[in-house]
Amino acid sequence: MRWYEWFFPELDIPRLARRLPSHDLVITDTTLRDGQQGSRPFSKDECIKIYSILSELDSGSGVIRDIELFPYTPKDREVIKVLRDFGTTPNPIGWVRARIEDLKLVKECGLDTTVLLTSVSDYHIHYKLKMSRTEAREKFLSAIREGLRMGLRLKVAMEDITRSDIYGFVLPFIEEILRISEREGGEVSFKISDTLGLALPFPESPLPRGVPRLIRVLIEEMGLRSEQIEFHGHNDFHLVVANHLAAWLYGASISNCTLMGIGERAGNCPLEAIAIMHSQLSGERKLNLKALSKIIDVFSEMGFRIPEFYPILGENAFKTKAGIHIDGLLKNPAIYLPFDPAIIGRPYSIEISPYSGRSGIIYWLARKLNIEEWESLKEDPRVELAYREMLKIFEEGRTEPLSEEEALSLLKKYFPELSEVSELCR
Numbered sequence: 447m448r449w450y451e452w453f454f455p456e457l458d459i460p461r462l463a464r465r466l467p468s469h470d471l472v473i474t475d476t477t478l479r480d481g482q483q484g485s486r487p488f489s490k491d492e493c494i495k496i497y498s499i500l501s502e503l504d505s506g507s508g509v510i511r512d513i514e515l516f517p518y519t520p521k522d523r524e525v526i527k528v529l530r531d532f533g534t535t536p537n538p539i540g541w542v543r544a545r546i547e548d549l550k551l552v553k554e555c556g557l558d559t560t561v562l563l564t565s566v567s568d569y570h571i572h573y574k575l576k577m578s579r580t581e582a583r584e585k586f587l588s589a590i591r592e593g594l595r596m597g598l599r600l601k602v603a604m605e606d607i608t609r610s611d612i613y614g615f616v617l618p619f620i621e622e623i624l625r626i627s628e629r630e631g632g633e634v635s636f637k638i639s640d641t642l643g644l645a646l647p648f649p650e651s652p653l654p655r656g657v658p659r660l661i662r663v664l665i666e667e668m669g670l671r672s673e674q675i676e677f678h679g680h681n682d683f684h685l686v687v688a689n690h691l692a693a694w695l696y697g698a699s700i701s702n703c704t705l706m707g708i709g710e711r712a713g714n715c716p717l718e719a720i721a722i723m724h725s726q727l728s729g730e731r732k733l734n735l736k737a738l739s740k741i742i743d744v745f746s747e748m749g750f751r752i753p754e755f756y757p758i759l760g761e762n763a764f765k766t767k768a769g770i771h772i773d774g775l776l777k778n779p780a781i782y783l784p785f786d787p788a789i790i791g792r793p794y795s796i797e798i799s800p801y802s803g804r805s806g807i808i809y810w811l812a813r814k815l816n817i818e819e820w821e822s823l824k825e826d827p828r829v830e831l832a833y834r835e836m837l838k839i840f841e842e843g844r845t846e847p848l849s850e851e852e853a854l855s856l857l858k859k860y861f862p863e864l865s866e867v868s869e870l871c872r
Contacts, residue, residue, distance in 0.1 A: 457779060457783060457785060458785055458789070459725040459726055459731065459785050460784065460785065461726055462723075462726040463727070466727065467695065469672035469699050470672070471699065472509060472510075472511050472701070473509055473510045473511070473701050474510070474511055474676065474702045475500055475514065475536055475703060475704065475717060476514045476541070476678070476702055476704055477704040477717070478493055478497070478514065478515050479516060479541045480514075480678075480714055481704035481705065481706075481708040481709050481714065482516075483516075484709040484713065485708050488748070490524060490525055492744075492748055494528060494529075496705060496744065499740050499741060499744060500513060500536055500705075501532070501535060502734060502740070503734055503735070503738065504534075504535045504536060505737075506535065507535075507732040507733060509724060509732050510535060510536045510717075510733070511535065511536055511700070512538075513536040513539070514539055514541040515529070515540060516540075517548075517552055517554075517555045517557075518551070523551075523555055526540075526555045526557065527555070527556075530557075537559070539557055539558075539559040539560055539601075540559070541560065541561040542561070542562060543562075543563050544563055544585060544586045546589060549592060549593045549596060550596075553596055557598075558597070558598065559598065559600075559601065561600075561601045561637060562586075562589060562590065562600050562602055562603060563605055564582075564603060564604060564605065565582065565605040565606060566605060566606060566607055566610040566615060566619065567607070567609040567610040567611075568611065568615075569609060570605060570606050579615055583619055587622060587626060590626060591626050593632075594626065594627060594631075594634070595630060598632070599632070599633040599634075599635075600632065600633070601635050601636070601676060602634060602635070602637065603637040603678070604616065604636060604637065604639055605641050606641040607639055607641075607660070608640045608642070608644040608655050609654065611654075612654050612660070612663065617663070620664075620668055620670075634674070635674040635675070635700075636664070636670065636675055636676065637678055637702065638660065638661075638676065638677050638678065638693070639678045640679040640680055642682055643679065643680035643681055643682030643683050643686065643711075644682070644683070645685065645689040646685065646689070647689045647692035648692075649696075657677070657689050657692040657693050657696065658695075658696040661677075661693055661696040662696055662697065672698060672699040674699075675693075676700035676701070677689070677693035677698050677702065678702040678714070679693075679715050680709065680710065680712060681707060681712040681713045681715070682711060686707070686713075686714065686715045686716075687715060687719050690703070690720055691727075701715065702714075703716065703719075704716070704717060705717050705718065705745070706718070706741060706745055706750065706752070706759070708750070716758075718758050718759060718790075721733050722735070722758065722790075735789050735790045735791075736789070736791040737791070738758065738759070740791075741759055742759055764792055764794040765796065765797060766782065766794075766796055767796065767797045767802050767806075767847055768802065769802050769806060772803070772805040773805040775809065776805060776808065776812070796809050796810065797848070798810060798836060798847055799840070803833075804824075804830070804833050807829055808823045808829060811823055811857065811864075814854075815861075815864070828861060829860075832856060832857055832860045836848070836856060839856075
């Protein structure tokens with residue numbers, strides 16, 4: 447096997463590295479928490495549809511482990527009950543503030559795990575909570591102690607950690623949490639929350655913003671296991687996927703995402719991107735990636751506009767208008783496709799414009815007429831005639847590519863055999 451065929455198997459998901467991470471790579475979802483909070487309230491039916499996509503994507507693999515939910519409103523609690531009754535993955539868990547009353551809500555909903563919010567930057571401690579560091583720490587530790595006594599598994603979310611004092615506040619705080627956990631006999635893990643998208647994925651980036659250093663400090667100096675570390679990023683500086691990937695590569699097991707990356711401000715890490723990254727990093731396809739295509743329909747029905755150039759799910763993600771790319775697709779789709787979009791339940795396609803050249807017309811004809819020997823069309827004089835007429839349309843001021851109907855109408859003048867496929871294009 448040639449080296450590039452291992453890293454870039456033809457039309458399959460690329461591989462990222464020969465040496466795979468030794469720790470488990472897990473995904474958790476916060477679409478019904480951060481995603482809903484950062485966009486608009488979802489109806490019960492919409493919540494169920496989103497959960498169904500995640501369940502189908504996970505397909506019993508356990509890769510998508512948890513889905514976070516608020517327990518605050520009657521609708522929230524009704525959704526929790528419905529999702530619990532499905533009895534499938536991902537597992538519904540709570541998300542609450544560091545308050546005894548909130549923890550009781552989690553227990554009343556029949557959940558065994560919850561995220562517990564603790565704010566660890568001085569901006570949050572002094573200005574939001576209006577407390578000293580000591581007061582904030584004691585408030586959080588009291589809630590953590592009570593949650594463990596209730597029998598809850600706790601994910602301690604360290605809000606705004608990328609603006610925090612790692613050695614002065616965060617590590618001593620974690621140390622005390624671990625002591626309480628040992629005394630109470632409960633299970634705790636830590637959610638590393640890059641609340642303002644300030645994290646950086648580079649190994650040389652210093653604390654508190656450098657994700658690689660932050661993860662290594664938690665493992666090497668605090669003794670945390672990979673499965674105790676979850677990363678939750680925001681996309682304020684377009685680095686959220688890179689930061690989540692860095693967290694995985696440097697030892698964190700868990701990546702907390704939302705479908706389509708919806709969430710506060712510029713959003714969270716797109717779960718569909720991390721699902722593809724999971725295949726690249728793990729070297730195997732545990733997830734049912736075909737389920738990703740269902741995100742388009744469900745989110746469109748919910749009124750979300752998916753940007754045309756949005757990766758993986760955008761209308762243009764697997765479409766080309768460039769003649770040189772279309773020529774490559776004719777010769778071998780692997781030339782200009784990072785992977786076969788059929789893997790995620792999507793087609794690849796072309797559009798005819800002034801820049802699609804003669805190759806655009808040849809590709810369109812070969813596809814519509816099921817012509818495998820497409821090179822014969824290069825010598826067909828009718829292609830040149832159709833190409834010149836197409837150019838004339840754009841020279842007269844048209845700016846949009848031809849629609850399927852317009853392309854069919856033009857090409858039927860020169861290829862009357864297209865009349866037989868007219869009905870398929872309507």
